[in-house]
Amino acid sequence: MTLTVRIITPDKTVWDQTAQEVILPSGSGQLGILTDHAPLLTNLEIGVVRVRSDKEWKSIAVMGGFAEVEQNEVKILVNGAQLGDSINKESAQTDLDEAEKSLAQATLSGDRRLQIKATQSVKKAKARLQAAS
Numbered sequence: 001m002t003l004t005v006r007i008i009t010p011d012k013t014v015w016d017q018t019a020q021e022v023i024l025p026s027g028s029g030q031l032g033i034l035t036d037h038a039p040l041l042t043n044l045e046i047g048v049v050r051v052r053s054d055k056e057w058k059s060i061a062v063m064g065g066f067a068e069v070e071q072n073e074v075k076i077l078v079n080g081a082q083l084g085d086s087i088n089k090e091s092a093q094t095d096l097d098e099a100e101k102s103l104a105q106a107t108l109s110g111d112r113r114l115q116i117k118a119t120q121s122v123k124k125a126k127a128r129l130q131a132a133s
Contacts, residue, residue, distance in 0.1 A: 001035040005051055007060060007076040014081040015060060021052040022074050024067050033069055040069040044078060046123040048131045059084035061131035063124055084131035092132050096125035 005022055007015040022033040025047025033040075044067055049060045065078030099121040106114035 001072060003033065003035055004073045005076070006074070007049065007062070007078065007081050009078055009081050014083065015051065015058075015076075017051075017053055019051045019053040019074075023050040024076070025049065025062065026067070033074055035072055037069050037072075039071075040067075042067050044076065046120070047127050048084070049076065049081075059131040059133075061087065061124075061127040063127070082128065082131065084133075087128050087132035089129070089132040092125065092129040096122070096129050099125040 002018040005019045024031045025045045027043040044065045046064050049062050051058045061082045062078040063080035068075045103118035103122050106118040
């Protein structure tokens, strides 16, 4: 048996295919989903969803959201997502370097709101880089 996996952002469907296994970046850690998994609703952190389809793993950077598992269907609703294959690794590394610099500046400034925003930017850049690798 297989899972039907859908990754949906507010403006498009990023992934809609069958798979044998899915690994989610849940709020409590990495969560593996196989066929006949118990019903589940979980929050997703900024990170990488890994999907095994036809013995090949695909990586998709997701920007936080929710996942619902029910009757061999995995619905992933996220704020943003990008297929790892479409991410330029050098550009992702540059984005991470810039985000880390912004975080360092925000930390020095002591502005808590800037620190939170910069931390989110670092997480997003790390997720994109990890998906591209």
